[in-house]
Amino acid sequence: MPGTLAAMDANALSFAASYVAVLVLLGVVLTFRVIFVRRSAMVGIGDGGNKELARRIRVHGNFCEQAPMIFVVLALLPVLGAREWLVHAVGLTAVTGRVLHAIGLGQSAGKSFGRVAGMVLTTAALVVGAIGILVLAWR
Numbered sequence: 001m002p003g004t005l006a007a008m009d010a011n012a013l014s015f016a017a018s019y020v021a022v023l024v025l026l027g028v029v030l031t032f033r034v035i036f037v038r039r040s041a042m043v044g045i046g047d048g049g050n051k052e053l054a055r056r057i058r059v060h061g062n063f064c065e066q067a068p069m070i071f072v073v074l075a076l077l078p079v080l081g082a083r084e085w086l087v088h089a090v091g092l093t094a095v096t097g098r099v100l101h102a103i104g105l106g107q108s109a110g111k112s113f114g115r116v117a118g119m120v121l122t123t124a125a126l127v128v129g130a131i132g133i134l135v136l137a138w139r
Contacts, residue, residue, distance in 0.1 A: 012087045013078040019091030020074050023067055026098060030060040033106075059105045063098060066122055070094045073129035080136035090129040097121030 037053045038044075047054035074094075077087050097118045104114020 008078055008081060009084060012082055012084045015084060015087045016074040016078050016091060019087070019095055020071055022095050023070060023098060026095075026102070027060075027063055027067060030056075030063050030102060034060050055106065055109060058109075059102050062105065063102060066098065066126075069126055070098075070122070070129075073126060073133065076133050077129060077136070080133060082132055082136055086128075086132050090125045090132070093121050093128070094125035097123075097125060 034053070034056045037050065037056055041048060041050045041053055043050060043053055047057055070090075074087065074091055077090065097120070099118070100114040101118025101122060102114075104112040104116070104118055107114070
């Protein structure tokens, strides 16, 4: 892979970093949503049988399960020379998906538009990003 870093687009890297930062901030918001209910319900660990706390823990947990893969994809795309449009396509789709999923799952444990659309968008971002990584890595 000689010359890969020379082909890196600084703008693509800046945009990727921006999407990562937005996702990190979303993760912090979801963390505080758990903390607020945990404190008001005086539950130190677990959910203490509190359904609202259990749901917020799950929303945060799902975010934590998906976010690392998104971070890796967004980090690798610019390093491998992805164009800005691909970084935006993956980043914006992933951020939208994670926000919709957090809202949807936060409102209902059952099927909801936000939950379904969020997972579809998140999965699409990961698949497109992974394919982009493979194409760029082996071009």
